Amino acid sequence: MDIKDVKTQELVKKYNFKFSKSLGQNFLTDGSVLDSIVDGAEVCDEDLVIEIGPGVGTLTAQLLKKAKRVVAIELDEELIPILTEELGDNPNFQLIHKDALKVDFNEIIGEEKSVKLVANLPYYVTTPIIARLLSEGYNFKSLTIMIQKEVAERIDAEPNCKEYGALSIMVQYYCNTKIVRRVPPESFIPRPKVDSIVIRLDRLENPRVDLLNKKLFFEVVRSSFNMRRKTLWNGLKGIGLSKENLEMAFNNANIDMKRRGETLSVEEFAALANEIEKIKN
Ligand code: SAM
Numbered sequence: 001m002d003i004k005d006v007k008t009q010e011l012v013k014k015y016n017f018k019f020s021k022s023l024g025q026n027f028l029t030d031g032s033v034l035d036s037i038v039d040g041a042e043v044c045d046e047d048l049v050i051e052i053g054p055g056v057g058t059l060t061a062q063l064l065k066k067a068k069r070v071v072a073i074e075l076d077e078e079l080i081p082i083l084t085e086e087l088g089d090n091p092n093f094q095l096i097h098k099d100a101l102k103v104d105f106n107e108i109i110g111e112e113k114s115v116k117l118v119a120n121l122p123y124y125v126t127t128p129i130i131a132r133l134l135s136e137g138y139n140f141k142s143l144t145i146m147i148q149k150e151v152a153e154r155i156d157a158e159p160n161c162k163e164y165g166a167l168s169i170m171v172q173y174y175c176n177t178k179i180v181r182r183v184p185p186e187s188f189i190p191r192p193k194v195d196s197i198v199i200r201l202d203r204l205e206n207p208r209v210d211l212l213n214k215k216l217f218f219e220v221v222r223s224s225f226n227m228r229r230k231t232l233w234n235g236l237k238g239i240g241l242s243k244e245n246l247e248m249a250f251n252n253a254n255i256d257m258k259r260r261g262e263t264l265s266v267e268e269f270a271a272l273a274n275e276i277e278k279i280k281n
Contacts (some may be wrong), residue, residue: 006028006030006220008027008028008056009057012027012056018078023075023142025053026120026123027193028101029189030186031197033061033183034058034059034062034096037059037062037118038062038197040180040200041118042055043118045066046068046071046113046114048068048112048116049067049070049115049118050068050070050108050112050140051119052119053100053121053122054073055074055079056079056082057083057087059120060093061086061087064090068153069093070094071096071108072095075098077097077135080095080097090108096108102103105136113139116144117142117144117145118144119143119144119146123148126147126148126151127167130171131144134174142202143175143199143200144198147199149182149190150209152197152199154167154168155167156168156177159264160262160263162260162262164262165197166225169269170221173209174201174204174207175202176202176204178200178202179199180199208221208266209267209269209270211273211274212277213274213277216276219275220236220239220276221261221269222272223239224269225262229260231257232261233257235261239276241276242277248275248279250272250275253268253274253275255268256270
């Protein structure tokens with residue numbers, strides 16, 4: 001597919017569509033990026049694909065060529081008649097006019113076994129959408145999403161680099177991550193101010209580490225990164241243990257108290273949080 005095959009500009013003109021900045025509307029016009037997203041997601045005829053934010057349906061039309069079914073969730077009411085007119089005749093297409101943050105994904109997924117989420121996400125809600133899709137335990141095989149470059153780099157980061165933080169650990173607790181490709185602003189109308197990345201998150205069958213208390217684990221992670229320049233010891237003073245008990249938790253987890261949060265792997269954070277939990281109870 002090349003740029004000429006993509007109907008985005010034509011559809012925007014045909015329906016005299018006015019872009020909404022507040023809804024994060026930057027539509028794809030670059031066919032090679034559409035190919036990378038669909039190929040990157042490895043969409044096949046067994047898949048139910050859920051798309052968040054179909055826009056004028058450019059990516060949706062490509063997904064429909066490969067998937068068993070596509071369910072698209074769009075918040076902007078101006079886009080509903082356009083999508084219905086352009087794609088509504090396709091029996092494998094379903095459109096839901098709703099906020100993706102409020103949709104019951106279990107209702108959409110039903111008994112489907114192979115479910116993939118594919119989206120060029122509106123950047124203003126990227127992190128809450130990802131957090132929701134992962135933490136609420138839906139039966140997704142993978143999420144292949146286009147997001148702001150900096151956010152993708154934080155998600156994909158490893159310990160000891162400046163991008164590594166609470167977001168890296170939250171996503172990597174649930175998924176393996178893989179950057180599919182970089183995408184420049186010229187691939188969209190209107191052009192965003194930032195570079196983008198297509199990233200694929202493959203959901204692990206079981207979370208990466210066993211936790212005694214998931215809430216406490218994420219609290220330990222957050223506290224450790226709240227004071228980035230300080231040692232873990234300083235960050236975790238407020239976690240609810242006496243100095244002696246906190247020291248014991250560090251010793252039992254085999255972690256030096258002088259280390260900084262950004263040097264700990266997900267496994268090490270889990271060991272520390274589990275020791276804190278044991279001592280607390
Ligand atoms: N998929 C299209 C494309 O690639 O050209 C459009 C992507 S555009 C970056 C984001 C889309 O998400 C827009 O259509 C926007 O209206 C929609 N959107 C924004 N916030 C949303 C939300 N909370 N729930 C569902 N859709 C939303």
